[in-house]
Structures are given as C-alpha cells and as structure tokens.
Amino acid sequence: MGDAPERPSTRVLASLGQRAGEVAHDFDNSLTAIAAHATLIRGATDDPEVLEHARAILRAARTASQVVERVRAMLRGGEKHERVQVDVEALADEARVAVAARGDKRGVTVVRRREGHAATVAGDPAELLQVVVNLGNNAVDASPDGAEVAIVTADTLDGGAAIVVEDRGAGVPDELRERVFEPFFTTKGSHGTGLGLALCRAIVERHGGALALDPRRGGGTVARVALPLAGDDVPAPRHATSVAIRGVGLDARVLVVDDDDGTREALRVLLEAAGFDVTIAADGTSAVTSFATRRPDVVVSDLELGEDDGGAVISQLLAIDRAVPVVLASGKDAPVGAPWVARVSAILRKPVSPVELVATIRRLAAQRRGAMAGADTPRRESP
Numbered sequence: 001m002g003d004a005p006e007r008p009s010t011r012v013l014a015s016l017g018q019r020a021g022e023v024a025h026d027f028d029n030s031l032t033a034i035a036a037h038a039t040l041i042r043g044a045t046d047d048p049e050v051l052e053h054a055r056a057i058l059r060a061a062r063t064a065s066q067v068v069e070r071v072r073a074m075l076r077g078g079e080k081h082e083r084v085q086v087d088v089e090a091l092a093d094e095a096r097v098a099v100a101a102r103g104d105k106r107g108v109t110v111v112r113r114r115e116g117h118a119a120t121v122a123g124d125p126a127e128l129l130q131v132v133v134n135l136g137n138n139a140v141d142a143s144p145d146g147a148e149v150a151i152v153t154a155d156t157l158d159g160g161a162a163i164v165v166e167d168r169g170a171g172v173p174d175e176l177r178e179r180v181f182e183p184f185f186t187t188k189g190s191h192g193t194g195l196g197l198a199l200c201r202a203i204v205e206r207h208g209g210a211l212a213l214d215p216r217r218g219g220g221t222v223a224r225v226a227l228p229l230a231g232d233d234v235p236a237p238r239h240a241t242s243v244a245i246r247g248v249g250l251d252a253r254v255l256v257v258d259d260d261d262g263t264r265e266a267l268r269v270l271l272e273a274a275g276f277d278v279t280i281a282a283d284g285t286s287a288v289t290s291f292a293t294r295r296p297d298v299v300v301s302d303l304e305l306g307e308d309d310g311g312a313v314i315s316q317l318l319a320i321d322r323a324v325p326v327v328l329a330s331g332k333d334a335p336v337g338a339p340w341v342a343r344v345s346a347i348l349r350k351p352v353s354p355v356e357l358v359a360t361i362r363r364l365a366a367q368r369r370g371a372m373a374g375a376d377t378p379r380r381e382s383p
C-alpha cells in the first residue's frame with residue numbers, strides 16, 4: 001500500500017460485473033419484498049414502536065440495495081452504453097432539486113449558478129444525474145447547518161462542459177485527498193457506504209471526462225466534473241427525463257408481470273396502497289390475456305419470467321398497443337441492442353424503491369394521458 005491505488009483491467013471488471021449481477025439477482029428479489037412489506041407495515045399502523053421498527057427495516061433495505069446497486073454500477077464498465085444528448089443545465093437543475101431535499105433537514109440551501117454557455121454532452125442521463133446528486137449530497141453532508149451549497153454550470157478551458165459543486169464545509173484533509181475515491185472509504189460510519197465518489201469517478205471517466213475534488217478558496221470543497229461536448233451524431237433522448245410531475249390522478253390501471261410470488265404480491269399490495277388499479281400476471285400467457293382484456297395504462301414487468309423471456313412478452317404487449325408505457329423492473333441489465341429495449345419507457349433496478357416505482361408509474365400514466373389528450377409533456381429544447 002502507500003502507492004496510488006491500482007486500477008483493475010477493463011476485462012477483469014467486466015467479468016466481475018457479470019458475476020456480481022448474477023449473485024445480486026436473488027438478493028434483489030428478497031430486498032424488493034422486504035422493502036415493500038416494510039412500507040406496508042408503515043402504512044398499516046399508528047403504533048410508534050412498530051413504526052420505528054418498520055422505518056429501520058426500510059433504512060437497512062435501502063442501504064443494502066444501494067451497496068449492491070453501486071458496486072454493480074461501478075463494475076458495469078466493460079459494457080456498451082447507450083448515449084444520448086444530455087442538456088447540462090437541465091441536469092444540474094434536476095440534481096439541485098434532489099440535493100435540496102437532503103439539505104432541507106439541516107437548513108442547508110442549494111443554489112444554482114450558470115457561468116457558461118448552454119452545453120450538451122453525450123451520456124446516460126440517469127448516471128450523470130447520479131454523479132451530480134452524489135457530489136451534492138457529499139457537499140450537504142460536509143456543510144455546517146444553514147450553509148450554502150452551489151451547483152454551478154460552466155465552460156472548461158478546452159471547450160467542454162463543467163458541473164461544479166461547491167460547499168463551505170471543513171474540506172478534505174490533505175492526507176485523504178486520493179483515499180476518498182477508494183471504494184468503501186467513508187468517514188461517515190454506518191451513514192455512508194463510501195461508494196459515492198468511487199462510483200462518480202467511474203461514471204465520469206466512462207463518459208470521457210474527469211472528476212476532481214479541490215479545496216475551495218475561503219474554506220470548503222469544490223468538486224468539479226468536466227465532460228466533453230456531444231458530437232453531432234449523438235441522438236436526442238427518447239423520453240423526457242423530468243421527474244417533477246405531481247398531483248396526477250391515481251386511477252391508472254397497472255399490470256404487474258413477475259414470476260416470483262413474493263415480489264409480485266408485494267408489488268400488488270404496494271401499488272394498490274398507492275391508489276393504482278392493479279392486475280397481476282405470473283407468466284407470459286396470462287400477461288398477454290390480461291393485457292388484451294384490461295388494457296392497462298402502464299405495465300411493470302420483470303426480465304426473467306420463469307420459462308418465459310420477459311423481452312418476448314414485452315414485445316407481444318407492445319404489438320397489441322405500441323404506445324403503452326412499459327417499466328422494466330429487473331435485477332439484471334437489459335440486453336444491449338435488443339429491439340424491444342429501445343421501446344421500454346423506464347428501467348428500474350431491483351430492489352425497486354417503492355417511492356421511485358410509484359413516482360415512475362405516476363409520471364408515465366400522466367404522459368400517456370397527456371399524449372392521448374393531444375398534449376405532450378413540456379420539455380426544454382436543447383439549443
């Protein structure tokens with residue numbers, strides 16, 4: 001030790017990633033069931049002691065799922081990634097909302113500044129959002145109560161785009177400057193996984209960019225993400241990424257397709273508790289039958305359906321109604337390049353966070369209704 005941390009080769013990472021994915025699959029199903037049932041217990045009782053235990057279960061399940069997801073995301077390096085145009089301003093705006101929620105509890109305000117030109121980079125919007133949110137969360141954690149965190153968009157010297165997160169915390173001690181990027185290095189005890197920065201760096205480097213943490217003049221830290229601009233050949237995103245749709249009517253019909261009894265039942269109870277009208281199917285045949293007769297507004301499906309291939313089932317449903325939004329909820333990565341993958345509206349990792357799942361279904365149901373009414377979801381135009 002003592003030397004710069006060694007970087008495993010891409011090939012080793014790719015095979016590790018595959019193994020990690022396999023091991024995590026069953027684990028994910030169990031965690032989904034655990035989280036869903038804990039959510040239900042929380043909603044079904046007023047007993048403060050039971051509530052406290054339910055919350056503790058949810059916290060633990062969330063942490064466990066974060067660890068699995070982050071390790072997997074970090075190891076995902078060897079795979080091909082679909083790259084679309086990502087509007088840097090919109091990305092920073094969206095990140096600010098998420099980070100502000102964490103800051104709220106401690107009176108930490110999160111502000112946005114624009115110091116550069118409007119820029120578009122090529123990437124995976126969800127991954128890039130995760131980077132900025134992770135850096136923002138670190139900034140909030142490091143901030144004293146009531147301090148300010150800034151998310152700044154700027155130009156880089158070489159004509160790329162920069163997203164800078166500034167805080168006025170205690171800063172990173174010199175001797176930890178490189179160690180903070182090591183996986184599992186944390187000074188937050190059980191409150192941190194220590195994977196945030198390792199993941200951020202892996203994602204940013206996969207996007208051809210760089211991530212650095214430097215002291216801020218006047219105290220605190222400046223985390224700086226530099227990314228190259230998108231070339232002309234990069235396609236526009238197929239779906240609006242905004243998550244800020246609220247107050248939508250919840251009378252949407254949802255079809256849940258999952259072969260795992262526990263997961264299917266947990267999802268049904270969870271989604272019914274959220275106000276959706278839910279039908280369940282355990283295999284391809286019953287999914288298609290139920291779809292044709294009930295015409296759900298949104299479909300949630302697993303990738304592996306026992307004997308059946310989730311992708312084939314999803315293709316069949318899309319053949320019946322090509323505009324139906326499909327949410328793929330799976331512990332595995334969707335096969336790169338399969339034609340049906342491009343037509344899926346959202347991909348959620350198992351264990352699915354109940355809140356995220358409900359928000360996603362709500363958003364898609366709203367979009368579908370908007371589309372049916374002839375109005376599309378508003379979206380900022382890229383220059």
Ligand SMILES: Nc1ncnc2c1ncn2[C@@H]1O[C@H](COP(=O)(O)OP(=O)(O)OP(=O)(O)O)[C@@H](O)[C@H]1O
Binds near residue numbers: 139170186194
């Ligand atoms: N803005 C910052 N100011 C001061 N220290 C920081 C800052 N960002 C990161 N660090 C230090 O780097 C460590 C590693 O950060 P990293 O994001 O990888 O993990 P974490 O924040 O501890 O855990 P998690 O990301 O799971 O919440 C932190 O525990 C903290 O000590």
Ligand SMILES: [Mg+2]
Binds near residue numbers: 134137138192197
């Ligand atoms: Mg962190």
